[in-house]
Amino acid sequence: MAKAAVLHRYGEPLTIEEVEVASPKRGEVRVKLKAAGLCHSDWHVIEGKLPLPLPIVLGHEGAGIVEEVGEGVASVKQGDHVVLNWVPSCGTCSYCRIGRPDLCEEAARLTATGTLPDGTTRFSLHGKPVYQFLTAGAFSEYTIVPEQAVIPIRRDVPFELAALIGCSVMTGVGAVIHTARVPPGSTVAVVGAGGVGFNIIQGAALAGAKQIIAIDVVEEKLAMTKTFGATHTVNAREDDAVSAVLDLTDGVGVDYAFEAIGRPETMADAYNMARKGGMTVIVGIAAPHETVEINAFSLPSQSKTLTGSWLGQGNPPVDYPKLLDLCAAGRLKLEPLISAVYSLGQINDGFAALKSGQNIRGIIRFEE
Amino acid sequence: MPVFQSEQEVYDVLGRFFEKVAETDESKELIASTELSPGYDAYVQYIFHKPEAKITWMEEYGKLKIVCGETELRPELVFEQTADVGHKFWLGKLDLQQALARQQIKVQGPLVNALKVLPQLDAIYPAYREYLQEIGRSDLLP
Ligand SMILES: [Zn+2]
Ligand SMILES: [Zn+2]
Numbered sequence: 086m087a088k089a090a091v092l093h094r095y096g097e098p099l100t101i102e103e104v105e106v107a108s109p110k111r112g113e114v115r116v117k118l119k120a121a122g123l124c125h126s127d128w129h130v131i132e133g134k135l136p137l138p139l140p141i142v143l144g145h146e147g148a149g150i151v152e153e154v155g156e157g158v159a160s161v162k163q164g165d166h167v168v169l170n171w172v173p174s175c176g177t178c179s180y181c182r183i184g185r186p187d188l189c190e191e192a193a194r195l196t197a198t199g200t201l202p203d204g205t206t207r208f209s210l211h212g213k214p215v216y217q218f219l220t221a222g223a224f225s226e227y228t229i230v231p232e233q234a235v236i237p238i239r240r241d242v243p244f245e246l247a248a249l250i251g252c253s254v255m256t257g258v259g260a261v262i263h264t265a266r267v268p269p270g271s272t273v274a275v276v277g278a279g280g281v282g283f284n285i286i287q288g289a290a291l292a293g294a295k296q297i298i299a300i301d302v303v304e305e306k307l308a309m310t311k312t313f314g315a316t317h318t319v320n321a322r323e324d325d326a327v328s329a330v331l332d333l334t335d336g337v338g339v340d341y342a343f344e345a346i347g348r349p350e351t352m353a354d355a356y357n358m359a360r361k362g363g364m365t366v367i368v369g370i371a372a373p374h375e376t377v378e379i380n381a382f383s384l385p386s387q388s389k390t391l392t393g394s395w396l397g398q399g400n401p402p403v404d405y406p407k408l409l410d411l412c413a414a415g416r417l418k419l420e421p422l423i424s425a426v427y428s429l430g431q432i433n434d435g436f437a438a439l440k441s442g443q444n445i446r447g448i449i450r451f452e453e
Numbered sequence: 454m455p456v457f458q459s460e461q462e463v464y465d466v467l468g469r470f471f472e473k474v475a476e477t478d479e480s481k482e483l484i485a486s487t488e489l490s491p492g493y494d495a496y497v498q499y500i501f502h503k504p505e506a507k508i509t510w511m512e513e514y515g516k517l518k519i520v521c522g523e524t525e526l527r528p529e530l531v532f533e534q535t536a537d538v539g540h541k542f543w544l545g546k547l548d549l550q551q552a553l554a555r556q557q558i559k560v561q562g563p564l565v566n567a568l569k570v571l572p573q574l575d576a577i578y579p580a581y582r583e584y585l586q587e588i589g590r591s592d593l594l595p
Contacts, residue, residue, distance in 0.1 A: 327555055
């Protein structure tokens with residue numbers, strides 16, 4: 086049994102229930118969660134923007150301790166500290182083989198089914214299955230995930246910080262380092278100062294960008310972006326973001342523009358504020374039926390690269406330890422990103438704060 | 454901060470300026486040489502955001518007439534932009550092609566009609582600057 090936050094119906098609050106957690110099968114691991122972040126992707130599911138089978142245990146940005154391993158598990162053992170990896174790539178599909186585990190077909194399939202690879206879950210309530218979001222199901226005291234979904238980590242980083250690595254840090258820093266490969270001296274704009282946006286900003290600073298323009302509508306968050314490396318801020322409630330970026334770049338636009346909100350309008354803005362021949366990376370996740378409108382003539386005449394980045398194009402087994410080393414060395418600031426810590430029972434308050442844009446990251450800390 | 458603080462200020466500045474443009478011989482010539490397609494009764498409508506405002510150019514007695522605010526008129530050509538971008542455009546500080554590519558200005562209707570006018574705009578840009586000085590709004594000059 087485990088206490089878990091369950092979504093029964095779209096648009097309704099999560100309810101805390103005692104769910105049954107079955108034992109790990111072959112190749113699976115039982116994790117005792119210590120911390121889990123509240124991410125916009127979880128909120129999208131609650132809102133009904135990402136259709137998934139219900140009831141479901143949400144949560145995918147988590148860290149904890151391995152409690153039990155199933156048969157054949159070799160990469161982790163009981164007592165290991167781990168970060169959950171919500172893109173548990175299979176290693177054998179065509180994308181894994183060309184070195185793009187972020188695009189793994191098998192992991193993408195599990196995103197839509199809300200199950201483990203065998204098509205079932207280990208959570209149940211009154212004998213009926215409860216699905217688990219992104220194979221993780223991190224809003225639960227215990228979860229069972231495939232071996233590929235846990236990354237062993239150093240033990241000296243607090244679980245709250247380690248949890249952030251598993252989504253917002255990998256996504257933000259990875260979009261800069263892996264997807265855009267921002268070279269030193271670049272100009273960068275970041276649309277959206279949330280958990281991911283802040284990590285894009287500090288990723289760009291880490292990469293040596295000379296100008297980093299943060300764009301948001303919340304003045305307090307914009308002020309904070311400066312301590313993460315932003316050189317300029319634009320309040321999009323007061324100023325038109327594209328015009329403001331052009332003004333700040335002598336009318337040229339930025340070398341790299343990132344969108345970290347997930348709205349079609351801000352995605353178009355990010356495209357429009359990149360310079361000719363520049364690159365725009367969409368990191369924010371929109372609902373599956375939405376479309377972005379961009380100018381047709383600009384495609385050939387401005388020759389920009391428009392791309393997207395899923396989990397920062399990361400390779401978690403390689404990247405998570407590196408990111409944690411950077412964090413331990415003080416090169417990545419994670420603590421200030423945590424705006425509030427909640428108990429599992431307060432999770433709906435956490436989502437309310439997320440929705441209102443008041444939190445950068447809210448974290449669930451599991452009780453002992 | 455946006456250049457214009459209210460809808461009324463857009464009409465007081467851009468609207469009144471367009472009325473001045475309507476008095477010029479160039480605009481009268483232009484009206485005489487332009488024919489509206491069937492179903493339309495206005496040439497151009499500017500839809501502004503931040504602040505929200507609408508200015509429509511129609512013809513009356515062979516002259517350009519400026520209508521500020523909501524209207525039932527059906528314009529053949531619609532330009533949508535922020536008031537800031539509109540202001541920049543009439544100052545001659547905006548490359549139309551670039552502004553279209555970046556969606557700072559969105560156009561509906563036959564753009565070719567607007568492109569015909571472009572060469573004459575070079576004469577109008579300085580007029581907007583002069584007009585701003587005339588009405589004591591040199592604070593809006595870059
Ligand atoms: Zn996430
Ligand atoms: Zn794969």
